[in-house]
Each structure stands twice: as structure tokens, then as C-alpha cells.
Amino acid sequence: MQNNVLILDFGSQYTQLIARRVRELNIFCEIKPYNKVPKDLSSYKAVILSGSPFSVRSEDAPHPDLSGIKGKLPLLGVCYGAQYLAHFNGGKVEPSNTREYGRARLTNIKGDEPFFYGIIGGSQVWMSHSDTIQELPENAVVLANTVDVQNAAFRIEGEDTYAIQFHPEVYHTSQGKIILQNFLVHIAGLEQTWTPDAFVEKTVSELKEKIGRDKVILGLSGGVDSTVAAVLLNKAVGKQLHCIFVDNGLLRKNEFQEVLDQYQNMGLNVKGVDASARFLGALKGESDPEKKRKIIGKVFIDVFDDEAHLVKDAKWLAQGTIYPDVIESVSVTGGPSATIKSHHNVGGLPDYMKLKVVEPLKMLFKDEVRRVGASMKISGDRLGRHPFPGPGLAIRILGDITPEKVAILQEVDAIFINGLREWGLYDKVWQAGAMLLPVNSVGVMGDERTYEKCVALRAVESTDGMTADWVDLPYEFLQKTSNEIINKVPGVNRVVYDISSKPPATIEWE
Numbered sequence: 001m002q003n004n005v006l007i008l009d010f011g012s013q014y015t016q017l018i019a020r021r022v023r024e025l026n027i028f029c030e031i032k033p034y035n036k037v038p039k040d041l042s043s044y045k046a047v048i049l050s051g052s053p054f055s056v057r058s059e060d061a062p063h064p065d066l067s068g069i070k071g072k073l074p075l076l077g078v079c080y081g082a083q084y085l086a087h088f089n090g091g092k093v094e095p096s097n098t099r100e101y102g103r104a105r106l107t108n109i110k111g112d113e114p115f116f117y118g119i120i121g122g123s124q125v126w127m128s129h130s131d132t133i134q135e136l137p138e139n140a141v142v143l144a145n146t147v148d149v150q151n152a153a154f155r156i157e158g159e160d161t162y163a164i165q166f167h168p169e170v171y172h173t174s175q176g177k178i179i180l181q182n183f184l185v186h187i188a189g190l191e192q193t194w195t196p197d198a199f200v201e202k203t204v205s206e207l208k209e210k211i212g213r214d215k216v217i218l219g220l221s222g223g224v225d226s227t228v229a230a231v232l233l234n235k236a237v238g239k240q241l242h243c244i245f246v247d248n249g250l251l252r253k254n255e256f257q258e259v260l261d262q263y264q265n266m267g268l269n270v271k272g273v274d275a276s277a278r279f280l281g282a283l284k285g286e287s288d289p290e291k292k293r294k295i296i297g298k299v300f301i302d303v304f305d306d307e308a309h310l311v312k313d314a315k316w317l318a319q320g321t322i323y324p325d326v327i328e329s330v331s332v333t334g335g336p337s338a339t340i341k342s343h344h345n346v347g348g349l350p351d352y353m354k355l356k357v358v359e360p361l362k363m364l365f366k367d368e369v370r371r372v373g374a375s376m377k378i379s380g381d382r383l384g385r386h387p388f389p390g391p392g393l394a395i396r397i398l399g400d401i402t403p404e405k406v407a408i409l410q411e412v413d414a415i416f417i418n419g420l421r422e423w424g425l426y427d428k429v430w431q432a433g434a435m436l437l438p439v440n441s442v443g444v445m446g447d448e449r450t451y452e453k454c455v456a457l458r459a460v461e462s463t464d465g466m467t468a469d470w471v472d473l474p475y476e477f478l479q480k481t482s483n484e485i486i487n488k489v490p491g492v493n494r495v496v497y498d499i500s501s502k503p504p505a506t507i508e509w510e
Contacts, residue, residue, distance in 0.1 A: 003027065003028060003045065003190055003191050003193060003194070004028050004029065004030065004043050004044050004045060005022055005027060005028070005029035005030070005044065005045065005046045005047070005048060005184065005188075005190065006029070006030060006032060006038070006041070006044040006046070006047045006048070007019055007022070007029055007030065007031045007032070007047075007048045007050060008032060008033075008034045008037065008047065008048070008049050008050060008064060008081075009031050009032065009033055009034060009050050010034045010049065010050050010051065010052030010054065010062045010080050010081070010084075011050075011052045011053055011054065011062070012050040012051035012052050012053070012079070012080070014050070014051055014167055014169055014170060015031060015050040015051075016031065016324065016327065016365075016466065017169045017170065018048060018050060018078065018169040019031055019323075019365075020169075020365055020367075020463075021168070021169045021176065021177060021180055022048075022180065022184065023194065023365065023368060024177065025177070025180065025181055025184060025185070025192055026192040026193060026194045026195055027184055027185075027190050027191075027192055027194050028194040028363075029048075030363070031327050032328070033328055034049075034062045034064045035062070035064060036328070037064055037065060037066075037068070037069075041068055041069065041073065044073060045073070045074070045188055045189065045190050046073060046074040046075070046076070046183070046184055046188035046190060047069050047073050047074070047075050047076070048075075048076045048077075048078060048081070049075070049076070049077040049078060049080070049081025049082075049084060049085070050078055050079075050080070050081060051078055051079035051080045051081065051128065051129075051167065052079070052080035052081075054080060055093075055130070055131050056080065056083045056084050056087040056088070056093050056131065057087070057093060057094075057095075057131065061084075062080075062084075063088070070085075070159070070161060071156075071158075071159040071161065073160075074160035074161075074162075074183065074184075074187055074188035075159075075160065075161045075162070076161075076162050076163070076164070076183050077161075077162070077163040077164070078163075078164060078167060078168065078169070079128065079129055079164075079165060079166070079167060080129075081163065082133065082154075082163035082164055082165050083129070083131055083133055083165075085137075085156070085161065085163045086133045086135075086136055086137060086140070086151070086154075086163065089137040089156075090137040090138055091133060091134075091135050091136045091137045091140070092133070092134045092135035093131050093132070093133055093134065094131065094132065094134045095130060095131055095132075096129070096130060096131060096132040096148075101127055101128050101129070102126070102127060102128075103124055103125075103126060103127075103172060104124070104125050104126075104127050104146040104147065104148065104149065104152075104166065105122045105123065105124055105125070105146060105147070106119070106121065106122065106123045106125055106144045106145070106146060106152060106153075107121060107122070107144070107145050107146060107147065108121075108142075108144060108145045109121055109123070109143070109144045110142075110143045110144065113143055113155070114182055114186045114187050115143060115153070115155065115162055115179070115182050115183060115187065116143060116144065116153075116179070116182065117178075117182050117186060118175070118178050118182070119175050119178060119179065119182075120175075123174055123175045124172065124173065124174045125146070125152070125166035125167070125168075125172075125173045125174075125176070126166055126167045126170045126172035126173045127146070127149070127165065127166050127167075128167060129165065132149060132151075132165070133149075133150075133151040133154075133165065134150075134151075136151055136154055137156065139156055139157040139158065140154045140155065140156055140157070141154060141155050141156075141157060142154050143155060143162075146166075149165050151165065152164065152165045152166060153165070153166075160187055160188065162183060162187070164179070168180050196368070196371045196372045196374070196375035197375050199364075199368075199372055200232065200235070200372060200375055200376060203232055203236075203360050204232065204235045204236045207232065207233060207236035207237065207358070207360060208236045208237065210358065211236065211237050211240070211315075211316060211358065213240065214240065214313075214314075214315035214316055215240050215241075215242060215311055215312075215313055215314040215315060215316070216233060216237060216240055216241045216242065216314070216315075216316040216317075216318050216358065217242050217243075217244065217304075217307075217308050217311055217314050217316070217317055217318065217355070218230055218233060218241060218242070218243045218244070218317075218318035218319075218320075219243075219244050219245075219246065219300075219304055219319075220243050220244065220245040220259075220263060220268075220270060221245075221320070221388075221390065222245070222251070222255060222259040222385070222388070223320070223385065223387065223388055224366070224369055224370060224373065224382070224383055224385060224387075225320030225321075225322055225361060225366075225369055226319075226320035227263075227320075227373065227378065227382055227383075228320070228361060228369050228370075228372055228373040228376070228378065228383075229318060229319070229320040229359075229360050229361050230243055230263075230268055230270075230318075230320075231266070231268075231373070231376050231378055232360045232361075232372075232376070233318055233358075233360065234267065234268055234269075235376070239269050241268070241269055241318070242269055242271070242311045242314065243263065243268050243269060243270035243271070244270070244271055244273060244304060244307045244308070245259065245260055245263065245270055245271070245272050245273065246273045246275055246300060246303055246304065246307075247272065247273065247274045247275060247276050248275060248276060248279040248296065248299070248300065248392055249275075249276025249277070249279050249280045249403075249406065250276075250279065250296075250391065250392030250393045250394045250401075250406060251392055251393070252388070252393075252410060252413055252414065252417070253410040253411065253413065253414040254414075256272065256274070257272075260272040262382065266378075271307070273303065273307055275299070275303045278299060278303060279296065279299050279300075280401065280402075280403060280406070282295050282296075282298075282299050283295055283296070283394060283400075283401040284400075284401070284402075285400055286400060286401070287399045287400040287438075289395060289510035292391065292394050292395065292401070292510070293391050293394075293395065296390070296391045296392075296394060297390075297391075308355070314355065315355065315356060316355060316356050316357070316358050317355040317356070317357050317358070318357075318358045318359070318360070319357060319358075319359050320359075320361055321359040321361065321362045322361050322362065322364055322365065322366060322369055323361075323362060323363050323364055323365050324365065324366070324465075324466070325362075326362050366387075366463075366465070367463065370383045370384075384426075384427055386417075386426075386429070386430065386431045386432055386433075387430070387431050387465065388433075389508055393406055393409050393410070393413070395508050395509070395510040396409060396413075396433055396434065396435045396436065396508065396509065396510070397409055397435075397436045398435065398436065398437055398438045398509060398510060399438035404491075405436055408436060408453065408489060408490075408491050408492065409434060409436045409455070411488070411489045412434045412436070412455050412485050412489055412492060413433060413434045415481060415484050415485050415488065415489070416432065416433070416434050416457055416481055416485070417432060417433075419477065419480070419481045419484070420432060420459070423474075423477050425473065425474075425477065428461075428471070429459045429460070429461060429471050430460055430461050430462040430463075430465075430468065431458075431459070431460055431462070431465070431468075431507060432457075432458065432459040432460075432471075433457075433458055433508075434455050434456065434457050434458070435455060435456040435457075435458060435498075435509045436453060436455055437453065437454045437455065437456060439453075439454055440452055440453060440454070441454050441493065441494045443493030443494060445493065450493045452491050452492055452493040452494075453491050453492045453493070453494075454492070454493075454494040454495070454496065455485065455492055455494070455495055455496075456495075456496045456497070456498050456509070457478070457481070457495065457496070457497050457498065458470075458497075458498040458507070458509075459471040459473055460501075460502070460507055462502075462507075465507060467501075467502055467503070468501060468502040468507050469501045469502075470498065470499045470500060470501055473497070478497055481495070482495040
């Protein structure tokens with residue numbers, strides 16, 4: 001791929017956001033760790049250096065070899081990237097007198113420079129750094145200042161190397177998208193051809209060539225990713241695709257049959273497998289969250305393997321893996337990022353299955369998956385479905401799993417989700433669900449005391465799940481939902497609403 005941007009990640013929390021902004025310009029990009037610069041750079045037409053929690057002055061500062069990039073490819077340094085280009089090329093980076101964090105406004109903009117075409121004076125930008133560039137390299141030209149930052153933007157004479165002390169990728173930089181477009185389109189000469197239709201056409205062609213006349217097996221989950229992957233593969237190989245939709249007994253109320261009917265109406269070659277007793281039996285008595293995930297992952301693979309053997313001569317296993325699942329992140333120590341929790345659907349393919357893996361969505365972010373699905377005329381209801389965890393309700397039931405607890409949570413969840421739809425709130429929420437807590441509380445119903453379960457409702461807004469804010473649902477809605485749950489679901493006498501954001505909390509409770 002010749003129309004491609006390389007983003008080198010120095011551990012910034014905003015690195016994926018840079019990639020998303022580049023993709024929004026209909027330009028393809030990839031993220032690589034700073035210490036794994038590709039040896040072959042022939043497919044890249046521009047490079048962006050991310051921010052970082054490191055200081056360029058520290059002994060353990062990330063220090064990649066840019067000899068094949070700087071002066072040879074258009075290069076943009078962002079925050080740490082800008083300080084890196086200054087510090088290691090004869091400039092001086094020092095601690096700033098005050099922490100430069102938050103909103104600032106550009107001044108003395110060189111508007112005749114291609115980098116700042118269309119950017120007005122006083123444009124708001126977002127700063128996030130404790131060091132500042134005191135002196136530029138000898139061959140550098142200042143392009144903009146702020147009140148507190150003398151060298152807010154600069155370029156290197158004689159090469160297409162640019163550097164900015166602020167973050168153009170964040171929402172608070174009002175004209176950040178224009179700045180990125182100026183660099184990528186007007187300076188680097190990239191074409192804005194990365195569109196959903198182009199992706200579908202190219203991917204279907206590649207799948208046809210890769211798979212040929214072989215049979216492919218795909219495990220459907222009912223979610224957006226596996227659905228879009230299935231439709232893409234169906235376009236490419238038709239009935240050679242064998243989809244398997246497993247009921248693990250931990251889905252939402254009536255979800256198995258409803259989703260199975262939808263898939264069949266979409267023309268997919270799909271088989272439904274009720275393995276709920278097998279999953280619930282394996283989970284009996286287990287309350288540890290990680291162990292529950294691992295049990296579910298193992299049983300799923302066993303069930304899936306049993307069904308896969310019934311498809312004679314299958315050669316490929318298709319997965320709905322997306323880009324955030326495969327990005328090799330950089331932690332603040334420069335090593336691999338910490339594992340927050342296990343994801344049983346990424347990797348973990350046992351050797352004995354002897355199937356080659358095909359992942360048609362592995363370079364897409366979640367919002368791009370939805371746009372690709374829309375371009376293939378997948379219904380809005382299916383594409384707009386909230387994310388649902390692979391282990392299902394097992395990680396929304398805190399403690400051990402029993403059929404009775406699953407039944408209670410299914411009823412509570414149905415009231416909550418249906419209520420969001422009825423009130424026109426469902427599409428304003430990124431993800432919602434209910435948690436069954438491992439505590440009983442005292443209540444009064446009629447003239448009798450009760451000692452029953454407490455449930456927590458959770459609704460968040462997010463773009464990709466990396467960060468999330470709780471949604472301020474109307475009090476009237478919460479009041480009605482709480483009353484309906486307590487009145488209609490035996491065993492529940494208390495409802496609470498979770499107002500924690502991610503971080504520090506996570507979206508799910510386990």
C-alpha cells in the first residue's frame with residue numbers, strides 16, 4: 001500500500017487518537033512502537049512521531065533510529081516528537097517554569113506556510129507537557145508561538161520536517177484536523193482515498209484471491225465486528241463461508257433466536273448451536289473474574305472445534321478482530337502495556353485446530369467497521385448495537401454463576417435496554433447494561449421485610465471504549481426503570497446507578 005502513514009508510538013495516551021484523525025481524512029495509517037521502526041519504509045509516504053509521558057532529557061528516553069526517515073520522508077513531531085526533533089538535533093529542551101497543560105492560543109502564525117494554510121490567529125490548541133523547547137536547531141524556522149510557548153511550531157529548512165508542541169489530534173485543538181490535512185495532503189502529497197467503499201472493494205478482491213475455493217468457518221457473536229466480517233466474507237466467497245452462532249447461556253433475553261433469525265434473513269450460511277448447559281456447567285462454583293473468562297474461552301473453543309469438525313475440509317478460521325486488539329502498545333516503562341483483563345476472542349487459537357486465520361477487519365477501528373457495514377447496506381439496528389462482552393452476562397454477575405442469577409439479570413437487562421429504546425436514549429449511549437451484585441439488602445414490600453439482590457445500572461458514552469464517561473440519564477427515566485425492575489423481577493429489591501468514568505473505573509465491573 002503506497003498511500004500510507006506511519007505513526008511511531010512513544011507511549012502517549014493520544015496515539016490511537018492521532019490514527020483516528022488521520023483515518024477521518026480518508027488516509028490510511030498504521031501505528032508501530034518507536035523501537036520497532038519497519039526496515040522497509042517503501043510503503044509509507046509520511047511519518048508522525050507521537051507524544052509521550054517521557055522527557056527527552058531522561059536517560060531512558062525513547063530514542064529511535066530515524067536515519068531512514070528524517071530528511072527522506074515528510075515528518076511531523078507532536079509534543080514529545082517535537083521536543084525529540086529539537087533536542088537530538090542541536091536544540092535545547094528544558095523544564096518549563098510552569099506546567100504547560102490545557103488550552104492555549106496560537107500567535108504569530110506564519111500563514112504563508114503550507115503547514116498553516118487556513119489557520120487563523122488566536123486558534124485554540126491543547127498543550128500537555130512539563131518540558132519546553134528553549135532553543136531550536138540552527139536550521140529551524142519558527143512557525144507559531146503561544147503566550148507561554150515561544151516555539152509552539154517549527155520546521156527544518158531543506159526538508160519536509162515539521163514539529164508542533166501541541167496536540168492537533170484532540171478535540172480541544174479547534175483546527176487540528178486542518179493542520180493534519182495541510183501536512184498530509186499539501187506537504188506529503190497523500191491522496192484521500194481511504195473510504196468504506198474502497199475498503200470493501202479492495203478487501204473482497206483480496207479475500208477471493210487468498211481463500212480461493214476453500215471453506216471458511218466464522219464464529220458469530222451477534223456483535224458489529226463479527227457481523228461485518230461475515231458480510232464481507234459472504235461477498236467474497238458466498239456459501240464457502242460457514243458461520244457458527246453459539247448460545248453460551250449468557251446472552252441477553254431472547255437474543256439467541258432473534259439474532260439467529262436476523263442472520264438467516266441476511267442470507268448468511270449460519271448454524272445455531274445451543275451449548276448453554278455446557279457453559280453453565282463448566283462455570284459452576286467459580287467466582288474469580290479471570291478464571292470465569294478463561295473457562296468461557298476454553299469451552300467456546302471446544303464447542304467451536306466440535307462444530308468446525310462437522311464442516312468437511314475447512315481450511316480457514318475467520319475472526320472479527322479489529323485494530324485496537326492488535327496494536328502493539330507502549331507502556332510508560334517502554335515495555336509491553338499491562339493487561340487489564342483477558343479477551344478470549346483475540347489469539348488463543350489452539351494448534352490442534354490446524355486452520356489458517358483470516359481477519360478482514362484487523363486494520364479498522366470500531367467506528368470504521370460501522371461505516372464499512374453501512375456501505376454494505378447492513379441494517380442500522382445491527383450496526384448500532386451496543387458492544388457486548390464476549391463472556392456475556394458472566395462478567396456482569398459478580399461472584400459465581402447460576403441459571404437463577406442469569407435469569408434474574410436477563411430480565412433486569414431487558415427492562416433497562418428496552419426502556420432506553422422507548423425513551424429514545426439507546427442511540428445516545430455507547431454501551432449500557434446491568435450488573436448483579438453479590439450482596440443482599442433489606443427492603444420492604446407491602447408489610448413484609450425482604451432481603452434480596454441489588455443491581456447496578458451502567459450507561460457510558462465513548463468512541464472506542466478506551467476512555468468512557470457515565471451518561472447523565474434523566475431522573476424520570478431512572479425512576480421509572482428502577483420501579484419497573486423492582487416490581488417485575490422477583491429477587492431484586494434495590495437498584496443503583498453507576499456514575500464512575502473510565503479511567504479510573506472500567507466499563508464492565510469484572
